[in-house]
Amino acid sequence: MLEIIQNGGWMMVPIIIASVLALAITVERFWTLRPSQVAPADLLGRVWGWMKNKQLDGQRMRELRESSPLGRVLAAGLMNSRHGRQIMKESIEEVASHEIHEMERYLNALGTVAAVAPLMGLLGTVIGMIKVFAEIMVAGTGQANVLAGGISEALITTAAGLVVAIPALICHRILQRRVDELVVFMEQESLKLVDVLHGDREVADSTGAKQ
Template sequence: MQAAVTDTINKLADTANHAAQQLAAVPDQELRFGDLLLKGGWVMVPIGILAILGLVIFFERYFTIRKASKDESNLMQQVRSSILTGNLESAIAICRNSNSPLGRMLQKGLLRIGRPIKDIEGAIENIGKLEVSKLEKNIGILGIVAGIAPMFGFLGTIAGVIKIFYDISKTDNISMGVISGGLYVKMVTSAAGLFVGIVAYVCYHVLNMMVDKVILKLETDAIEFIDLLEEPSK
């Protein structure tokens, strides 16, 4: 009886050891983000380029627009003081040295003093349009990235699915493991494309909102400047 029990215990121990060896032999199935991106295939290259392009444009435009949106109340006060004292040369020099969109607009208006107010308004408006165009430079590319990146992602997924079913037709292996194993890898391109597109879409509208604020501020300061020029004639 004791021998039978000992034999059973030995068999259980052998079974446990065998199971442990099998578990140890199973390869690590942990999903690594970097490996997953590499498995996305060639489509990940244009998606990556679009992502880098979008980030470069966003940060370059962000700091440019932020610089243009700085508070110019001190500039307006100095220009007002110079105009009220009749020192136009000083006002022009102040605007020139400011090196800002508002400064260039006011400088153009000051150089037109002596002409009808409509001419001064037109000159300021034209310079304002040029300054806004400079601020909006390359922002439209972010909109293009937001539209193209998801398309590249879907293209990669569709190409991957076509390849999966082509391989199935050649090997006649319709197992779920073959289909799902290849499909989840190809879906990476769709996820990457959508992610880049969403980020580019948000960045595009953030920059546009910043430009709109700058435009509103420039228009307000331009109106204040025109009112200042009309004060002596009232």
């Protein structure tokens, strides 16, 4: 493996750096964007239980804000619920926009790696072919080993760029889809909270009975 990297020439250095960056972002985002940590499915039910049992005090609100991004969105709505439906929705949207921005952190960088890595491989290919033609001009076509070295460098960098770009692109698409799904779920939960507090929706308890 080390010999292949060495044969790829100096363009292998930025390609390797790009691969490390893509791997780090992918691991961090998959860990951070776990649905159970971003938008727990049972969180709204717990909030409704606190409200029904009159347990929604300052301590519960702090617990809610610290629990997850969805918790912070719901807490913003609860804190402004007495000001009317429109103000409540605006406060939810304001906090949600910040949380969405945080969820999308580093995804642009991952997409950039996926787009740039093949170009770096192509640049390595061009450099390798330039070396081949330069050697042909100096020594002719008789030194096959020299020509093979330049061609090998060109092919290695092309392959390396694609090896980095393809997984990076796949992971970028998966993570972007995950963010979109989480955002939709958070919007649905927030609207349920708004509707419940302002009388447009009834909440069912665990037995299915309306409250």
